[in-house]
Amino acid sequence: MSVKIELTNYGIKRIRQGNPLIQEEDLKQSIKKIPLEWVEFVDNKHKYVATGYLGKQNKGFGWVIDQTRRGINQDFLAQKFQQAIQKRQVFFSDETTTAFRLFNGEGDGFGGMTIDYYADYLVISWYNQTIYHFQKMIVASLLQVFPTAKGLVEKIRFKSELLESRWLAGEKPEEPLIVMENGVSYAVYLDEGYMTGIFLDQKEVRGRLTEGLAAGKKVLNMFSYTGAFSVAAAYGGALETTSVDLAQRSLAKTQEQFEVNGLPLEQQKIIVMDTFDYFRYAGRKNLTYDVIILDPPSFARNKKKTFSVAKDYGRLIEDSVDILADDGLIIASTNAANLSIKKFKYAIETALQNKKVDYQLVESYRLPADFPASDFEESNYLKVLFYTVKK
Known part of the structure; x- marks a missing residue:
């Protein structure tokens, strides 16, 4: 070398x-x-x-x-992929879940790329130029140990003149491709930019909703994207759901998620609006919710303002308390790798104390088993805290 x-x-x-x-x-x-x-x-x-x-x-x-000096070649990579696949046999044998992370970068011993499995199709994401330089060898190793893959699409997640998403191998599925998670169906699009329509790292949280955590309750899902939390809640017996997202596309995408599960749209409200504007609107209309789900992007900007988890999460909590039913539940989530669990908890609890309410942390989730983390804090980026709030 x-x-x-x-x-x-x-x-x-x-x-x-x-x-x-x-x-x-x-x-x-x-x-x-x-x-x-x-x-x-x-x-x-x-x-x-x-x-x-x-x-x-x-x-x-x-x-x-x-750290063994054995050399990185196609056999080395094939062994890494084989080990990762072996670790996930429990997911392959679960008939109620057909989408999960197959290879989680540094958590599976190879930082800079991830591979997701969607019902026999693979999505590989590249996070830097150097790892992409080895694309051919990596893809060959992957297909060597996973020859049953129907197709492979890649996502370029570093600054580049390349297309952000393109098909690499095999056939393209008929879209939307319907995958399952905890028995719930989700419509995904594998070759539409960076995102597919579902964030696979939230499977355990959606699983709790599917099990009936919000049964008979009114649910507000903020920053709802394609409404996956709302669909899980409705599937688990929620009385009604309200999904709020600023992106115009969220309306049709969320409707589609309900439709592929045969869930009636009459009990589901889908609203295209800025989150903070919706809090004000709900306050004026005296709307209240039993469960409020907050899963914002780490950083977002629209024409009027910017949002950062590190500085603005407390405001989300305070605004949520104002429209939360007594004895309500706040599901607070972030994927901000640079915000420690300790700081995240502090931001939430400071906001709750400011509102002078009684609260209790009742459940918490980090990355699920198919997203193994490495030995540094930023690797285990997902933090989800469930708080009951008495007003």
Whole structure:
């Protein structure tokens, strides 16, 4: 291997403690041009530490892939994919769920890419330019261990002139492709930009709703996207659901999700509106809800304002309390990797204290089993907290 890069003592210590993420400050020298090849990371005596690569993405500056010096090739990758598939046999054998994460980047030992399974179709996401450089070898390894895949689509999630989504192999499914999760059907579109129509990491939370957590209750689903939480709640016996999202497309997409489950639209309200505007509207109309679901994007911008989980989540909680029925439930969720569970909890509970209500944390969820995390906090990015609130 030709490229050797020296790490700082702190960088080496982090790797040896099990953290595979390389940060720019872990490198002894500044890198003018990122090498599009595998890299040997070494110490100040040029002794081998690990093999990996450098590639800028939102989490950091590169990844450690191996510490045994065996070399990264098609067989190495095939073994990684085989191990990941083996770990998920419980999902493959579950007839009520046909969509899940097949390979979760660093959590499965290879940072910079993920692979999702949708009823025999695969969606591979690339998070940096370097890993994409090895696309052909990675795809060949994947199809070697998963020859039954009907088709493969890729998502380019780094800054690039390439199309953000394109078909790589096999046949395209008839769309919408209907997948199942906890017995509920969801309409997905595998080749429509970055998103498919469902966030697979929320399966356990949707599962609670499917089981009847909101049975007989009025549910408000904010930042509803395609209404997946609303559909799960209605399937589990919710009296009515209200889905609110600013995106115009959310209306037709949410209607479709109810329709593929044969759920009547009469008890479902779908509203295209800014979330904070809807809180004000609901307050003026004296509307109240038994369950309010908050799952905003980490950061969002519209013509009038910006929203950031780190600074604005407390306001979401306070506005929710105003229209929450007594003894109501708030399901507070975020996928912001840079916000720790401790800070997230603090933001929610400070807001609840500001509203002078009694509250109790009754359930919490992190990433499900098909989304294994690595040994650093940002890897386990999902945080979902259920609070009961007495006014």
